[in-house]
Structures are given as C-alpha cells and as structure tokens.
Amino acid sequence: GAGVSQSPSNKVTEKGKDVELRCDPISGHTALYWYRQSLGQGLEFLIYFQGNSAPDKSGLPSDRFSAERTGGSVSTLTIQRTQQEDSAVYLCASSSRGGRQETQYFGPGTRLLVL
C-alpha cells in the first residue's frame, strides 16, 4: 500500500517568506508526527497529532512554526518569515496507534533551503 507522502520534495525560498509543507499519512493512521533533520541539530521532534486530541506542540522551535491537521488526515506545517536556520529536511511520520508496537513510518521528507 501507499506510504507516507510529502510535498514538495524540495523547496527553495527567500528569507522572510512563508512556506507550507504538506504531509499525507498512511491511510487509517491516526497519529501523525513532524520532525526536522539538520546537520547541526540532528533529528528533532516538532509536533504530534493524535486523533481529535489537542496536538503536542512542545517541539516547535518558535512561534513562526505552526501545523494543522484537517479531517484527521492531511497535515500542513507552516513556517512564517523563514530564516536561514530553518533550512533542513522536514520529515513527516505516521503510526496506526492500533497496538503497543507502534512503529512510526516516515515519509521521504521535504528539503527546505532558505536563502
């Protein structure tokens, strides 16, 4: 079956612009996660959605970052007024939450470059 998909695969933007990154989780998965991977910071948790519960936003690095998940499926991560330090690969993952062995399945990522 289809895995986690993300778009765009690459994004180049100018400092100060807003960007939107999209994630389509595996069908039927109720949990969705965003992570960021950069050379300096490694892999970092950003935000977590589970069903209709309030998202865990504890990993968002600043108030320029926000995310939403519509209809319990697709999620959009928005970065406002981008800065050069936002350049990274943004990874989305989903899990089924159907059992204790809750593997997170990762998408291919969006490579963001802020000039």
Add this chain to the structure above:
Amino acid sequence: ELKVEQNPLFLSMQEGKNYTIYCNYSTTSDRLYWYRQDPGKSLESLFVLLSNGAVKQEGRLMASLDTKARLSTLHITAAVHDLSATYFCAVDANAGGTSYGKLTFGQGTILTVHP
C-alpha cells in the same frame, strides 16, 4: 531532558567482520527503536524493542534492549556492503504507560562497509 547518545558516530568496517553500535539513554523508557537511513532517503524502521531483555534479529542485524542499564545494542554480523548506511536509535520520551510517540533520536552512526 531525555538524552540519547550513540557510539561510535563513524564506523568503517571490512566485509565479513562483526561490530556493535551502542545506544545509551538518560531516562527510564521501555520502548526503543532502530532506524536505517540511506543517503538522500528517509528513515526505514528496523526494530522496535518493547521490554527489558528484548532481542530481535533480521538478517545480519540483531538488536537488544537492557532497560536497567538504559542501553540498546545493534550488532552487525559478517558485514556486507549493502549494510552501509546511517543507523539511528530513538527512544520514546514518555516512559511506561501510554506512549505519546515523541521520539528522541541519537546522533546517528554512519556505517561504511568496505570490500
């Protein structure tokens, strides 16, 4: 704050040799994951370890978990070139009870297997 440390960070091996990657973490958790990442690709799930003493094997890779020592190992047996990749361990930041799936990753171990 949960810290996850891997060592070594770089590992150059000859084909046919054995080696172990170590993953130490700083707080109680009974859920540990190993992922593989090929250059330019996303994360592929290898193992999920859910209890003290858990051992899982797939091909030339074997992972174990010692929750008392807060240590997981990934053992490579008779390495082959196809195992060249970066390997990450990740720990669920919420210990026991209900997991929220907020993973904290190690720095990654870059494994290169030479003929």
